[in-house]
Amino acid sequence: MEERVGEHGPLNIFAEMLGTTVNKGQVIVPADKGSGYFKGILLDNFAGLLFFNYHLNDNLIYQRPHQKEEVNVRLENYPYLLFQFRGCLADDSVSLSQRFVQISTMGINMEEDVMSGKDRADLFITINSKHLIQKIPNHSESLILKSILFNERPLFFEYSINKQIQSIITEIIECSVPSNFISYFLSIKVDELICRLLVSLAGRQEQTIYPIHPNDLRKIYSVKDQILANLSNPPIIESLAKNACMSETKLKRLFKQVFGDSIFNYYEIRRIQKAAQLLKGGGQTVSSVGYTLGFTNLSHFSRIFERIIGVKPKAYCKLHL
Numbered sequence: 001m002e003e004r005v006g007e008h009g010p011l012n013i014f015a016e017m018l019g020t021t022v023n024k025g026q027v028i029v030p031a032d033k034g035s036g037y038f039k040g041i042l043l044d045n046f047a048g049l050l051f052f053n054y055h056l057n058d059n060l061i062y063q064r065p066h067q068k069e070e071v072n073v074r075l076e077n078y079p080y081l082l083f084q085f086r087g088c089l090a091d092d093s094v095s096l097s098q099r100f101v102q103i104s105t106m107g108i109n110m111e112e113d114v115m116s117g118k119d120r121a122d123l124f125i126t127i128n129s130k131h132l133i134q135k136i137p138n139h140s141e142s143l144i145l146k147s148i149l150f151n152e153r154p155l156f157f158e159y160s161i162n163k164q165i166q167s168i169i170t171e172i173i174e175c176s177v178p179s180n181f182i183s184y185f186l187s188i189k190v191d192e193l194i195c196r197l198l199v200s201l202a203g204r205q206e207q208t209i210y211p212i213h214p215n216d217l218r219k220i221y222s223v224k225d226q227i228l229a230n231l232s233n234p235p236i237i238e239s240l241a242k243n244a245c246m247s248e249t250k251l252k253r254l255f256k257q258v259f260g261d262s263i264f265n266y267y268e269i270r271r272i273q274k275a276a277q278l279l280k281g282g283g284q285t286v287s288s289v290g291y292t293l294g295f296t297n298l299s300h301f302s303r304i305f306e307r308i309i310g311v312k313p314k315a316y317c318k319l320h321l
Contacts, residue, residue: 014027026040029055047125049124050125052117052120052123052124055118056118081104083126085125088101089173097276101197102156103155106155164196165193165197168193172186172190172193209257217258223240224266227263227267233294235263272304279317279320286302286313
């Protein structure tokens with residue numbers, strides 16, 4: 001195991017941007033710049049791990065090098081897939097519903113993702129798609145799995161982190177084995193983590209997988225942000241499509257491909273998750289939370305809440321007293 005990601009890779013770039021150096025595969029954020037660390041590990045040339053766990057006083061501005069001077073952190077010419085586990089290194093103040101993983105082929109926006117962010121609690125894993133193809137010989141049985149592993153078109157997917165996936169990530173972070181077993185342990189856990197994730201993704205029912213341009217991806221995430229910023233009002237597809245400069249058909253198609261759900265279902269689930277978060281925090285009644293999130297019929301609120309969370313709102317409150 002090598003605790004670095006290339007002598008001219010993201011660790012060195014990050015260190016240079018912070019005015020410090022790489023020490024044993026890790027960059028410690030200088031006290032005058034913030035707190036935390038950035039760490040890289042290579043595993044047997046099939047996977048690389050990048051741990052981002054820091055707070056910066058100011059945003060770093062990544063300047064893309066000129067083409068002739070460009071540092072080799074781009075992945076387009078390499079058979080690697082990128083798995084970005086967002087919020088997975090955070091403490092319990094960040095709920096499971098706020099943690100998610102993004103899967104991309106061809107290193108979409110690799111530099112910007114690695115070199116940006118004021119507050120980070122993320123784990124990035126790059127893994128060789130050929131390694132996965134060898135591990136999953138029947139990958140062609142799933143269209144989405146085949147599309148990801150072939151790694152020939154720009155694709156992007158997001159999936160919520162569940163308790164099972166978070167538990168494996170925690171084992172990777174803690175890595176509580178003797179030093180001579182670390183590489184073996186991490187290799188197994190990375191394979192297990194990616195396997196669990198791909199099993200879930202393979203369950204999606206896409207009939208066609210469309211390549212996604214980075215500009216369209218930014219627009220889709222802008223739509224997501226608009227939905228999350230206004231959970232008390234149902235999304236209006238026509239308005240969202242107009243703001244994104246897309247046809248309604250294209251917007252709905254790409255949104256479902258990226259997030260695995262329709263725009264309305266995505267909105268409904270996040271609205272109820274927000275309701276659960278408010279109820280868990282205490283200090284608000286079921287009716288006040290329901291009205292705050294746009295429900296005019298509390299019986300309807302209770303039914304939707306039970307369908308998504310598993311219990312009625314009042315019972316949920318009692319469980320979190």
